[in-house]
Amino acid sequence: MPPSSPSLDSFDLAILAIxxxxxxxxQRLIGEAVNLSAPAVQRRIKRMEQTGVVAGNVAIIEPAAxxxxxxxxxxxxxxxxxxxxxxxxxxxFSQTPEVQQCYYVTGEADFILVITVADMGAYEALTRKLxxxxxxxxxxRTFVAMDRVKVGxxxxxxx
Amino acid sequence: MPPSSPSLDSFDLAILAIxxxxxxxxQRLIGEAVNLSAPAVQRRIKRMEQTGVVAGNVAIIEPAAxxxxxxxxxxxxxxxxxxxxxxxxxxxFSQTPEVQQCYYVTGEADFILVITVADMGAYEALTRKLxxxxxxxxxxRTFVAMDRVKVGxxxxxxx
DNA sequence: TATCCCGATGAAACAAACTTGCGTTTCGCA
DNA sequence: TGCGAAACGCAAGTTTGTTTCATCGGGATA
Numbered sequence: 001m002p003p004s005s006p007s008l009d010s011f012d013l014a015i016l017a018i019x020x021x022x023x024x025x026x027q028r029l030i031g032e033a034v035n036l037s038a039p040a041v042q043r044r045i046k047r048m049e050q051t052g053v054v055a056g057n058v059a060i061i062e063p064a065a066x067x068x069x070x071x072x073x074x075x076x077x078x079x080x081x082x083x084x085x086x087x088x089x090x091x092x093f094s095q096t097p098e099v100q101q102c103y104y105v106t107g108e109a110d111f112i113l114v115i116t117v118a119d120m121g122a123y124e125a126l127t128r129k130l131x132x133x134x135x136x137x138x139x140x141r142t143f144v145a146m147d148r149v150k151v152g153x154x155x156x157x158x159x
Numbered sequence: 160m161p162p163s164s165p166s167l168d169s170f171d172l173a174i175l176a177i178x179x180x181x182x183x184x185x186q187r188l189i190g191e192a193v194n195l196s197a198p199a200v201q202r203r204i205k206r207m208e209q210t211g212v213v214a215g216n217v218a219i220i221e222p223a224a225x226x227x228x229x230x231x232x233x234x235x236x237x238x239x240x241x242x243x244x245x246x247x248x249x250x251x252f253s254q255t256p257e258v259q260q261c262y263y264v265t266g267e268a269d270f271i272l273v274i275t276v277a278d279m280g281a282y283e284a285l286t287r288k289l290x291x292x293x294x295x296x297x298x299x300r301t302f303v304a305m306d307r308v309k310v311g312x313x314x315x316x317x318x
Numbered sequence: 319t320a321t322c323c324c325g326a327t328g329a330a331a332c333a334a335a336c337t338t339g340c341g342t343t344t345c346g347c348a
Numbered sequence: 349t350g351c352g353a354a355a356c357g358c359a360a361g362t363t364t365g366t367t368t369c370a371t372c373g374g375g376a377t378a
Binding site for chain 2: 013016020022024051052054055058059060062065066073094097103105106107108109116141143147148149152155157158
Binding site: 185186187197198201205 | 363364365366367
């Protein structure tokens with residue numbers, strides 16, 4: 001459980017705006033941009049990492065470059081919404097590497113998945129494993145991405 | 160346009176696996192993990208960044224910590240699929256900060272959006288701007304995320 | 319088979335960035 | 349007015365990133 005965050009001031013937000021665009025930016029440059037010394041920047045970053053405001057620092061890999069050029073969305077509807085079955089589904093989706101993102105949602109579906117695969121054959125095999133293999137999936141709808149218009153985990157920051 | 164990548168060997172893939180989990184890992188440690196010297200690691204990373212295999216280095220921000228606790232999926236169906244209108248929609252979605260991800264897809268919808276907002280009021284306002292404001296949106300379906308089961312841009316890497 | 323060339327490597331030197339300690343300032347509150 | 353907590357900047361120390369350079373194969377060619 002992340003420690004509660006004591007709320008962020010405008011310095012923190014300005015720092016976050018930079019880091020979520022490029023976290024290799026030197027603290028010195030960040031400092032110049034926000035009018036703070038490098039150590040001050042460093043302390044704030046450290047605090048936000050410890051409190052969970054910054055959830056991670058990662059390199060973004062181009063899927064096509066590593067043989068996973070196809071992105072697919074799937075809406076999954078379950079037969080039963082018993083808690084244990086929901087949890088079992090969450091667990092299975094989480095453990096599947098091809099499932100890049102998984103959300104439990106309200107509405108006409110129960111889950112929405114973002115899946116990354118090498119080709120449609122791989123997707124077909126995955127559906128067999130994840131959906132047909134489970135007798136708790138009532139149905140699922142597939143959307144193949146023709147264009148990844150905007151991709152990222154960037155969050156809009158308040159002013 | 161990213162320069163073509165000459166294909167990656169097992170060293171590159173091992174390095175990528177580490178970086179997409181934590182890109183603050185020192186090159187020295189990466190070197191130990193993959194049996195390479197730090198300079199060798201550094202050259203490979205640099206090359207992969209230049210060829211576009213590594214598309215970015217970013218901090219992941221917890222949306223709830225910056226006042227955007229609600230994640231919403233939207234399937235958007237357009238009235239017309241004329242190229243210019245598609246492109247106009249792509250442009251508008253790309254420019255909207257609350258639209259974190261946008262995909263142009265095949266199937267029963269034209270676009271799938273991942274949206275981040277502070278509350279349902281903000282979402283309602285956004286729908287007015289993006290969908291009702293445009294007379295090219297035939298309909299849209301909303302899915303509110305109750306649980307962000309798995310989030311990230313991690314790509315499965317070949318062995 | 320010998321030779322040349324190319325690309326990648328590791329060791330070491332170097333530069334840059336990160337991190338810590340410390341004295342000072344600021345600000346809220348008694 | 350005085351006290352304490354929190355944050356600051358500076359400067360020193362440490363770690364990390366980067367460049368240089370000599371060397372090591374692997375392949376193509378003669």
